[in-house]
Amino acid sequence: MASTSASTHTTLPPELHALVQTATDILSTLPASDPPRLTDHTVASAALAADGRIFTGINMFHFAGGPCAENVAVGNAVAGGISSMYSPPSPSAPKVLLEAIVAVASQGRGVISPCGRCRQLLMDYWPGIKVVVQDEDGTLRCLEIRELLPFAYVPKAFTRKDTVVG
């Protein structure tokens, strides 16, 4: 199996290490872009749901603003039946939320942090989600999304009674 980076150290639990490896493995299957930057896929993401399923996505670079890999992965999760904080409650189908997510970049860059837009999206839909990030020394860490978005903007339309904001 490919490693995320030659200098990567990890103290992650096995399920999060597997998440990193899933995203890393996807990168090796992506076609090269020719010419570059027109249809460029340089990042893969994997999201872990509470039921153990892993949903994946890749970025869709486009000059008009294609989605990040994390956006595609969480969209796939919702399409696969995963709930968010804003899914209506159902007595017959309890909510299964996303618990963790990671993005890995091509060309040996390893785990990368989510951009600001992705941080806001993750915070709004899954305020309890954890994000795997990489320290400057290459150590993989798992942080709460709130740690990545302090003093977050919370749209009023997204505020519900069962949402813990703060």
Ligand SMILES: [Zn+2]
């Ligand atoms: Zn992003």
